[in-house]
Amino acid sequence: MPVASDIEEPTTDADAGGEGLPINEVFYSLQGEGTLAGVPSVFVRTSGCNLRCWFCDSYHTSWEPTGAWRDVDSIIEEVQSHEQATHVVLTGGEPLIHEESVELLERLSAEGYHTTVETNGTIYRDAPIDLASISPKLASSTPTPDRDPKGEGEWEEKHEQNRIDMDALSQMVDEYEAQLKFVVTDESDLPEITDLVDRVRAATATTVADDDVLLMPEGMTREQLDGTRSEVAELAMEYGYRYTPRLHVDLWNDAPGT
Numbered sequence: 663m664p665v666a667s668d669i670e671e672p673t674t675d676a677d678a679g680g681e682g683l684p685i686n687e688v689f690y691s692l693q694g695e696g697t698l699a700g701v702p703s704v705f706v707r708t709s710g711c712n713l714r715c716w717f718c719d720s721y722h723t724s725w726e727p728t729g730a731w732r733d734v735d736s737i738i739e740e741v742q743s744h745e746q747a748t749h750v751v752l753t754g755g756e757p758l759i760h761e762e763s764v765e766l767l768e769r770l771s772a773e774g775y776h777t778t779v780e781t782n783g784t785i786y787r788d789a790p791i792d793l794a795s796i797s798p799k800l801a802s803s804t805p806t807p808d809r810d811p812k813g814e815g816e817w818e819e820k821h822e823q824n825r826i827d828m829d830a831l832s833q834m835v836d837e838y839e840a841q842l843k844f845v846v847t848d849e850s851d852l853p854e855i856t857d858l859v860d861r862v863r864a865a866t867a868t869t870v871a872d873d874d875v876l877l878m879p880e881g882m883t884r885e886q887l888d889g890t891r892s893e894v895a896e897l898a899m900e901y902g903y904r905y906t907p908r909l910h911v912d913l914w915n916d917a918p919g920t
């Protein structure tokens with residue numbers, strides 16, 4: 663499976679502008695999260711993010727964005743090289759910070775692919791998205807000085823201000839088939855989740871069923887998930903929400919390109 667290091671020379675600043683999209687990695691795997699878990703899929707990971715979750719499992723797309731600028735043709739070509747795949751997952755970083763993601767999705771859709779977009783739900787774009795896999799960020803994601811993986815809390819305020827945009831979130835839920843996939847650190851996250859789900863329900867014309875709400879245990883390694891998955895599974899049963907595993911972590915731990 664191709665990994666980040668297979669992609670030309672990384673740029674140091676994925677926000678710096680260029681032709682096409684800053685791509686951190688393209689790889690073929692099983693969708694590990696959400697309602698399509700287990701489906702063979704090609705992942706296209708853009709670089710750059712408007713948030714900075716302390717726990718981000720894609721550090722080199724957020725805290726230290728790296729990648730190579732690639733045109734849409736070359737990305738499509740690499741996707742098509744995985745001949746068995748009918749599903750493509752566009753992720754990041756935050757893929758919807760890039761206007762060019764719309765063109766990529768249009769081309770993928772025209773080629774007949776099912777498209778999932780993994781997004782933090784803060785930016786709305788009009789694009790052929792078959793599944794909006796929205797992971798709104800909770801207060802427990804905020805990089806306070808004691809949890810900052812890089813600096814001393816410089817991102818705390820910006821992250822806190824930008825992590826929820828109700829207009830973008832509601833529009834996404836209204837326009838696309840959507841799942842709300844929350845990263846759960848412990849039971850203290852649940853009141854915020856129920857409140858946010860209520861607010862989304864009030865703001866949209868769409869029915870958001872309890873099983874459109876997914877609780878995903880926080881953890882980027884098997885060892886970390888060992889500390890969260892049982893509690894999160896119990897919370898899903900208690901609240902009537904859906905549990906999603908992190909199948910890729912269970913299968914391959916934190917290996918690159920999985």
Ligand SMILES: C[S@@+](CC[C@H](N)C(=O)[O-])C[C@H]1O[C@@H](n2cnc3c(N)ncnc32)[C@H](O)[C@@H]1O
Nearest residue numbers: 717718719720754755756780781782797880881
């Ligand atoms: C790296 S993000 C990229 C897409 C988008 N920026 C977002 O956050 O939804 C992909 C998925 O991984 C989740 N994620 C990131 N770090 C995680 C961690 N340590 N444990 C569990 N899920 C994590 C995110 O919430 C999101 O659902």
Ligand SMILES: Nc1nc2[nH]cc(C(=O)O)c2c(=O)[nH]1
Nearest residue numbers: 691692693694753780910920
């Ligand atoms: N196998 C696998 N499934 C995933 N689902 C969402 C992912 C992501 O990073 O967005 C992801 C990922 O990184 N790997």
Ligand code: SF4
Nearest residue numbers: 711714715718724755
């Ligand atoms: S929003 Fe997504 S990519 Fe950005 S820091 Fe959080 S988990 Fe990472």
Ligand SMILES: [Mg+2]
Nearest residue numbers: 719720753920
């Ligand atoms: Mg991932």
